[in-house]
Amino acid sequence: MRKIHLWISLVVGLLVWGAYFVHFVQGVRSGDLSDLVWWFVAALVVAALAEAAATGLIARLFRRRARVLDEGPTLSAALKAGHVALMLLVGLILLTALILALSSVFGWSLDLAAPRGQVIAANLLLALVVVAELVRAALTLALMPRR
Structure with missing residues (x-):
């Protein structure tokens, strides 16, 4: 069940957040970010609903065939993937901080005080979290023992 949930999380995350960030990029290009908060909420x-519904359906359909996974290797895979995702997130945040610091050194204005700059910064931070979470799910699947 854990593997199935990870696959569901990975596929739903790629589809939903992929669609969201495509809309975000289109909004940045057109200069209209006014409805972005509703796209984010949606x-x-x-x-959340797609993951819950898909996981619930799969759990219900396969409840009789469910088998207990060996927790040692499965837990080890989850811990390793979680550590890699955390380090990736820290690295991406540090890289973002470096870019912000260097932009001030070179006199570049990222205009983060304006509403458009704040929306772009918020979405950049959201993208960092989404990337780290997708990496965690994919790496956990890759490291889990095969049956």
Whole structure:
């Protein structure tokens, strides 16, 4: 069940957040980010409901065939993937901080005080979290023992 949930999380995350960030990039290009907060709320709700519904359905359909996984290797895979995802997130945040610091050194204005700059910064931070979570799910699947 854990593997199935990870696959569901990975696929739903890629589809929902992929669609959200495509809309975000289109909004940045067109200069209209006014409805982005509603797209974010919708993406969050759709991701949570889709994961819950798909996981519940799969659990119900396969409850008789479920087998207990060996917790040692499975837990080890989850811990390793979680550590890699955390380090990736820390690295991405540090890289973002470096870019912000260097932009001030070179006199570049990222205009984070304006509403558009704040929306872009918020979405950049959201993208860092989404990437780290997708990496965690994919790496956990890759490291889990095959049966």
